[in-house]
Amino acid sequence: MTQQQQPPSSNQPLPPVRPTSFPPQHQDRQPGLQAVMNPIPQSDSPVYRPAGKLEGKVALISGGDSGIGRAISIIYAKEGADVAIIYLNEDEDAQETKRLVEEKGRRCITIAGDVGDPAFCLKAVVQTVKQLSKLDILVNNAAEQHPQKTIEQITPAQLERTFKTNIFGIFYLTQAAMPHLHKGAAIINTASVTAYRGSPNLLDYSATKGAVVSFTRSLSMNLADKGIRVNAVAPGPVWTPLIPSTSDAPQVTTFGSDVPLKRCGQPDEMAPAYVYLATEDSSYMNGQVLHINGGEIING
Template identity: 50%
Template sequence: MSQPAQQQQPPGTESDLDPKADHGEQSYVGSGRLEGKIAVITGGDSGIGKAVAIAYAREGADLVISYLNEQEDAEDTKHWVEKAGRRAVLIPGDVSDPEHCRKIISTTVEEFGRVDVLVSNAAYQMTHETIEEISDEEFDYTVRTNLNAYFYLVKAALPHMSEGASIIGSSSVNSDSPSPTLAPYAATKAAIANLTASLAQLLADRGIRANSVAPGPIWTPLIPSTMPPEKVENFGQQAPLQRPGQPAELAPVYVMLASDEGSYVSGARIAVTGGKPIL
């Protein structure tokens, strides 16, 4: 089953997505697995970040949600978090700026006193058929947004994380099987997986875990805002399950990695790819 050919201006919005994505609004049921935890989620206004925010709130966490400028989407995420009885602090801004990354963490500490879970999820991509089409500025921006921000956030958060804390980086199936038309994005996603593996070893003696999640084709506003309409129409058909995944189908993995149930899971890259293996 395909979705209609469509296109949006980056970074895209949920309201213009056809069909609407499923973030677990009507389906995710929590069981207290993150009760009392404080979680930071970048890119938490839509897509995977939104689904993770809803799940974390229903599991008992209070949230800081970072997003670029999609205010309407962010307010909707906040609505679902508060409906679950938890707090949501919204922070707009560009994570490609290291000072903004540090502001996200300092605001979290001001509001909640600590960081228990850090989900570095915000990302930028754009489709290009040739390497010559990619400007120096776009390549640099992709690296700063996807990879450098992860480093800035982790470095800022570590003084406020204690034993049992969890760091989660959003990688991609592209980290293992790079799409040639998403070259800068794919390179950053491989680096995220690699950096996460280093963090798991560097932080083990502090009792802090680090893992990454490698999604396959997931239906989010990022897709119609960064791919041509004909690719959007067939998006996800290449997966063995022959469909794109929904953001809600990622949330349980992020919950497990954030929870104490994942206490011996560190250094992992977990594939949620609709059947495509990663090495």
């Protein structure tokens, strides 16, 4: 039997089982908490094989305490990066992410605050550079959503809050990071499938994610001469604290079942794209969006 024909080794980790349905659940707070979700989102894939692709790098990740942000933090640590995570007030989730990063042998600092505040964004970047010495990768991932059935139900306060977190926060954090980014640095933004196909109950959220796509494309051209690449990831339905904190309990049970793969994604299925976009593997990719959405065809 040739080497190519050898059966898989019995000691190789098996791919995780991906849930296709969930128990009814709802959290009466935003941001939601990952620690109380059932099941806990999958953040650390047992089959991912790191290769030291981010050795010696420093990454700042907004929304890094849970969901996709936690998975990015873990996979970056696996690849050799030290990590700073920004979160609003989910202290328990943030400390768990810190523990998981440090378990991989990397440094992690946690920074609590509101990315919608430009003064805080400046403080977060300064703290990152002071404690971790530099900044190579900025991941703009923090977001919030507030479903409403009609446009009339979206209050001025909600509209402003959603835009402040989802798009103003990206501007503020990127502006604060720019003096510390250098040739070869990467900026990665989290967009959404809703930016391309819309969402009838997420009018303001979808609008902000459309803005993220346009910002990504425009900033990539603006920074090309500096050798700083800007790209984005547009996840489809993903099992994160946003879901039980913004959906009715019965809605949660079938979350994500309407895509071709018939299930929602898990955070650890998103994270490798953020590694790719942060490394020289994607050296000829700029101003682009990777679509990880369970098979939904998006022409954009």
